[in-house]
Amino acid sequence: MILRLTDVSKAFGGLRALDGVTFEVEPRTVHAVIGPNGAGKTTLFSVISGEQRPDSGRIEFDGQDVTARPTHLRARAGLVRTFQLTRPFAALSVLDNVAVAAGAHLRTRKEAVAAATEAIERVGLGAYLERPAGELPAAARKQLELARALALRPKVLLLDEVLAGLTASEREPLVTLLADLRAEGMTLVLVEHVMPAVMRLADRVLVLERGSVLAEGEPAAIARDPRVIAAYLGENSDDALA
Ligand SMILES: Nc1ncnc2c1ncn2[C@@H]1O[C@H](COP(=O)(O)OP(=O)(O)OP(=O)(O)O)[C@@H](O)[C@H]1O
Structure with missing residues (x-):
């Protein structure tokens, strides 16, 4: 259990x-x-x-x-959850959105970026790493939300x-x-x-x-x-x- x-x-x-x-x-x-x-x-x-x-x-x-x-x-x-309504930091890049989530749990920025990059690639958003999250279409925002959760392992x-x-x-x-x-x-x-x-x-x-x-x-x-x-x-x- x-x-x-x-x-x-x-x-x-x-x-x-x-x-x-x-x-x-x-x-x-x-x-x-x-x-x-x-x-x-x-x-x-x-x-x-x-x-x-x-x-x-x-x-x-x-x-x-x-x-x-x-x-x-x-x-x-x-024990990690995702949210139904996703509210990314629109001006931050996809990478930074996920790294911020991961960073709360990892000691260094370098570790957070590594965990975030891995999670972003995993959900299929690798091509959008440096793009502002606000530019993502709705479907990709779902992937971003999932990446934020996965980065916490x-x-x-x-x-x-x-x-x-x-x-x-x-x-x-x-x-x-x-x-x-x-x-x-x-x-x-x-x-x-x-x-x-x-x-x-x-x-x-x-x-x-x-x-x-x-x-x-x-x-x-x-x-x-x-x-x-x-x-x-x-x-x-x-x-x-x-
Ligand atoms: N913060 C809150 N204050 C007052 N009532 C609430 C609050 N959160 C949920 N409720 C009420 O509690 C009940 C359960 O809501 P909940 O959102 O958990 O249902 P749900 O199964 O997730 O619904 P949906 O499929 O529409 O998302 C509903 O009647 C809702 O209006």
């Missing part, structure tokens, strides 16, 4: 964004989190990464209780809708990269609406509905689960099986 949530709850006023969520992630696996809008997926990522503190419950990462640990220390230990990478807004041909290399990262030993947790990619990548799928776990299991079983079809997959469930 590399990540475990036990009975995690988080409310905003009277709204229970997370309501007693328990689940476990095995190392070297891909765990997808799906569910309708407002189900609590983003909040789940925020409490795992430490941007928000749960009201109750416990979060363990790599054998340690990190429930009260600040975000930067979780990231330094290898995560053990567990939390990916927030990294495929959203991309065309099928733009998705393809990213899906391949994620599969490669898993094969190399990284653990991935992804919030994703793109069901064919979820079905292809995920070892396990967690389904959230109104802050609670509706179902958890292997992708094929989840895609057949009548409760999941009713709550989320609906008419697209045939596509999901593809």
Whole structure:
């Protein structure tokens, strides 16, 4: 077990964004989190990464209780997230955007630049190293966000809708990269609406509905689960099986 949530709850006023969520992630696996809008997926990522503190419950990462640990220390230990809306420093180069992220965790600028360059090449942005991030098209910004996370050399990478807004041909290399990262030993947790990619990548799928776990299991079983079809997959469930 590399990540475990036990009975995690988080409310905003009277709204229970997370309501007693328990689940476990095995190392070297891909765990997808799906569910309708407002189900609590983003909040789940925020409490795992430490941007928000749960009201109750416990979060363990790599054998340690990190429930009260600040975000930067979780990231330094290898628990890293990406954001759905990417906000790069527009005037800085692609390299500097990633090096700034890496630099918070590495001792020297030289190490940060090396880690950043490696991550940028890995995501396929090598040709844009010196270009201002503000000039990147939307698809490349997604790659930049992924590079910022990879430069931290995560053990567990939390990916927030990294495929959203991309065309099928733009998705393809990213899906391949994620599969490669898993094969190399990284653990991935992804919030994703793109069901064919979820079905292809995920070892396990967690389904959230109104802050609670509706179902958890292997992708094929989840895609057949009548409760999941009713709550989320609906008419697209045939596509999901593809
Ligand atoms: N900071 C906040 N303050 C108040 N309510 C919030 C806050 N963050 C989230 N919520 C509410 O908590 C619920 C869960 O939101 P969350 O963003 O986690 O869902 P989601 O599954 O990520 O949705 P989506 O698929 O639309 O991104 C929603 O009803 C949302 O309006």
